[in-house]
Amino acid sequence: MKKVSLKSFFVILSLLLVLPAPVMANQDQDIGTSRWVIDDVLPPDIVPLAIGHRGYGVNLGEILDNPIENTTKSVRRAFLEGVQIVEVDANLTADNVAVALHDDYLPDLTCINTLTFKELKKILPGISSLRQILKVSRTYSVMTESDRPSGQVVVEIKTPTPFCVPLEEEEDALEALVDAVLDDIRFTRMVDQVTIESFSPEILDLVADENMDIPLMLALDVLQLLPLELIGPASGGEYIVRIIEKDSFDLAWGEVGIELYPGGPELWLFRVPGYYTEESGGALGNYIRVLGETGSTIASLDKRVLFMAADPPHPLAAAVVVGELHSYGFNVLVFTIDFENPYLGYIDEWPFMSQAGVDGMYVDDIPTGLDMEGQ
Numbered sequence: 001m002k003k004v005s006l007k008s009f010f011v012i013l014s015l016l017l018v019l020p021a022p023v024m025a026n027q028d029q030d031i032g033t034s035r036w037v038i039d040d041v042l043p044p045d046i047v048p049l050a051i052g053h054r055g056y057g058v059n060l061g062e063i064l065d066n067p068i069e070n071t072t073k074s075v076r077r078a079f080l081e082g083v084q085i086v087e088v089d090a091n092l093t094a095d096n097v098a099v100a101l102h103d104d105y106l107p108d109l110t111c112i113n114t115l116t117f118k119e120l121k122k123i124l125p126g127i128s129s130l131r132q133i134l135k136v137s138r139t140y141s142v143m144t145e146s147d148r149p150s151g152q153v154v155v156e157i158k159t160p161t162p163f164c165v166p167l168e169e170e171e172d173a174l175e176a177l178v179d180a181v182l183d184d185i186r187f188t189r190m191v192d193q194v195t196i197e198s199f200s201p202e203i204l205d206l207v208a209d210e211n212m213d214i215p216l217m218l219a220l221d222v223l224q225l226l227p228l229e230l231i232g233p234a235s236g237g238e239y240i241v242r243i244i245e246k247d248s249f250d251l252a253w254g255e256v257g258i259e260l261y262p263g264g265p266e267l268w269l270f271r272v273p274g275y276y277t278e279e280s281g282g283a284l285g286n287y288i289r290v291l292g293e294t295g296s297t298i299a300s301l302d303k304r305v306l307f308m309a310a311d312p313p314h315p316l317a318a319a320v321v322v323g324e325l326h327s328y329g330f331n332v333l334v335f336t337i338d339f340e341n342p343y344l345g346y347i348d349e350w351p352f353m354s355q356a357g358v359d360g361m362y363v364d365d366i367p368t369g370l371d372m373e374g375q
Contacts, residue, residue, distance in 0.1 A: 033142055034142070034143040035141040035142055035143060035151070035192070035193070036141050036142075036143060036149035036150060036151055036152065036193070037141075037152075037192040037193055038085075038152050038192060038193055038194060038195050038215060039192075040149040040152075041084050041085045041149050041152045042085070042152075042195060042215065042298065042331055042359070042360075043331050043359055044084075044359055044360055046373050046374045047359055047360075047374065048350075048353065048354050048358055048359060048360050048361055048372075048373065048374070049084065049085070049359065049360035049361070049373060050083065050360070050361060050363050050366070050369030050370055050372065050373050051083070051085050051086065051087055051154065051333065051360050051361065051362045051363065051369075052074075052075075052078035052083040052085070052086035052087065052362075052363070052366055052369075053087055053335065053336050053362040053363055053364050054069035054070045054074065054086075054087060054088060054089065054102065054364075055067070055069055055070060055071065055073075055074025055075040055077070055078050055086050055087075055088060055133075056069070056074040056075070056077045056078045056081075056086075056366055057069065057074075057363070057364035057365060057366055058336075058364045059074075059364075068126050069102070070088050070089055070100035070101060070102060070128065070133075071100065071126055071127070071128045071133075072128045072132050072133055072136045073126075074086075075088065075133050075136055075137055075153075076136055076140075077366075078366055079137070079140040079150050079151060081366055081367065081370065082148065082150075082370050083150075083366060083370065084148065084149045084150055084152060085149075085152040085153065085154060085360075086137070086152075086153055086154070087153075087154040087155075087156060087197070087362060088100045088130070088133055088153060088154070088155060088156070089101060089102045089155075089156045089158055090130050090155050090156065090157050090158060090177070090180075090181050091103070091104040091112050091113075091158050091160075091177070092104075092112065092113060092173075092176060092177045092180055093112055093113065093115055093116055093117045093120055094113055094114055094115055094116050094119075095116040095117055095118075096176060096179075096180050097116075097117040097129055097180065098129060098130040098131070098177070098180040098181050098184055099112065099117065099120065099127060099128070099129055099130065100127070100128050100129070100130055100133055101124075101127065102158070103158075103161070104158060104160055104161050104164050104165075105161055105163075105164055106123065106124075109163075109267075111161070111163075111164035112164070113160075113164055113165065113173070117129065129184075130155065130180075130181060130184045131184040131187060131188060133153070134153065134184055134185065134188040134190045134194070135188050137151050137152070137153050137190065137193065138151060138188055138189065138190055138193065139151070141190075141193050151193055152193050152194075152195075153190065153193060153194050153195075154194075154195050154196075154197050154217065155181060155185075155194055155195070155196055155197065156196075156197040156198060156219070157177060157178060157181055157196060157197070157198045157200075157203050157207075158177075158198075159198065159199050159200040159203065159270070159271060159272070160173050160174070160177070160271070161268070161269055161270070161271075162255045162257070162268035162269070162270070162271050163257075163267055163268050163269070167244060167246070167255075167271070170271070174200070174202060174203055174206060175206060177203075178203060178206040178207055178210075181196070182207065182210055182212065185212070185214070186212075191212055191213070191214060194214055195214060195215040195216070195217055195298065196214055196215070196216050196217065197216075197217040197218075197219055197298075197300055198217075198218070198219060199218075199219045199220075199221065199272060200272075200273075201218060201248070201249050201251075201273065201290050201293070201294045202248055202249075204216045204217075204218060204294040204295070204296060205294055208294065208295045215297050215298060216294060216295055216296040216297065216298070217296055217297075217298035217299070217300045217333070218287075218290065218291050218294055218296040218298075218299065218300065219300040219301075219302075219335075220275075220287055220299065220300065220301050220302060220305060221272070221302045222302045222304035222305045222308060223235065223239075223256075224272055224273065224274055224275050224283070224287075225275055225276060225283040225284065225287070225305065226274070226276055226283070227252075227274065227276045228241055228243055228252050228253075228254040228274040228276075229241065229243070231254070231256060231274075238258065239256050239257065239258060240256070240257055240258065240259060240266060241254050241255070241256050241257075242254060242255050242257075242268075244271070248273070249273060249290050249293065250277070251273040251274060251275065251277065251286070251290070252273070252274040252276070252277055253271070253272070253273050253274065254271075254272060254274060255268045255270065255271050255272075256268070256269060256270040256271075256272060257269050257270070273290075275287045275290070284321065284324070287299075288324070288325065288328060288330075291328070291330060292328070296330070297329070297330060297331065298330060298331045298332075298333060299325050299330045299331070299332050299333070300333045300334075300335060301332060301333070301334050301335070301358075302334075302335065303334050303335065303336070303337065303343070303349065303353065305321065306318035306321060306322070306334065306352075306353065306356055306358075307343055307344075307347070307352070309321050313343070313344070313347060313352070315351075315352050315353075315355035315356045316355075318352070318353070318355075318356035319355065319356045319357050321356075322356050322357045322358055323357065326357070331359045331360075332357075332358045332359050333358065333359060333360045333361065333362065334353050334358050334360070334361045334362070335361070335362040336361075336362040336363065336364060337349045337350055337353065337361045337362065337363050337369070338364075339363075339365050339368045339369075340365070350369075350372050350375075351375075354375060
């Protein structure tokens with residue numbers, strides 16, 4: 001090996017110090033740029049706040065004037081119209097790409113985890129990866145002359161469907177999904193602009209273990225407040241339930257599914273914790289306990305939780321539930337508000353939730369939601 005003189009060494013060192021460094025992966029090219037962060041939006045200054053559900057609202061193509069849900073176009077449209085924060089879903093492909101899809105299976109019941117991103121894109125040409133959505137969102141997080149925050153994202157990490165991920169494979173599947181989502185958040189430098197939502201306390205636990213200081217949000221469906229064996233009757237027979245052996249968070253766990261036809265094959269769609277236990281002293285109290293144990297700062301509630309706080313529904317009864325959550329320091333968001341079809345045919349959903357004191361609501365009708373903010 002040829003020797004390098006001391007003089008040559010210092011010449012080389014000086015060049016390294018003054019020449020531009022090569023661009024490296026993930027290198028932040030806009031250090032010093034002022035950006036909105038999730039703490040500028042949650043808790044909100046404008047109460048209640050409208051949140052863009054799946055970007056610009058639920059749409060699989062039936063609304064021709066709106067972009068398809070969970071896509072970069074949907075997220076971009078929401079931010080352009082003034083939405084401060086959007087929600088998107090995350091599932092995982094066979095090659096560990098986090099994709100923005102509400103379900104982890106296709107209409108023909110093909111599981112997403114059996115397809116690579118390239119294969120999935122042939123079936124759904126407009127599909128967006130989570131990384132693409134976060135990159136687009138980042139461009140809207142830059143502070144401008146406007147004092148209205150933008151570019152913030154709720155990433156709902158979906159719980160794998162039982163027929164796609166058997167119980168014995170769930171632990172590895174959850175870790176792979178969480179790892180992929182967090183890798184995308186790091187890569188796009190969106191750690192300060194994201195909050196993670198999930199119905200699974202186990203997913204939130206995995207996120208918390210990474211110590212990334214990302215706010216967490218535990219979602220709750222009204223059926224989870226029932227004893228699991230009552231979910232079927234409460235759904236009017238729409239669902240069937242089987243109890244599963246799972247020791248996690250001292251909760252009862254079950255799989256919820258449907259019969260493809262009466263007496264026919266069973267299709268298991270959801271694996272969920274039930275918050276009602278004999279020892280809990282109330283399902284809502286158990287939910288609050290798990291909120292605390294996961295380190296969540298936000299409660300994300302199925303709107304029926306608040307509508308069913310009293311019979312008939314009354315915002316003052318709903319306000320008791322919201323007040324209880326607020327007293328523990330949790331923000332309260334509600335999904336998903338409908339402006340065209342009032343609850344039970346007569347309850348205006350936005351005013352009801354506003355009177356109940358919620359902090360924000362997921363909406364599909366973005367223009368109306370933005371008009372209703374603060375009312």
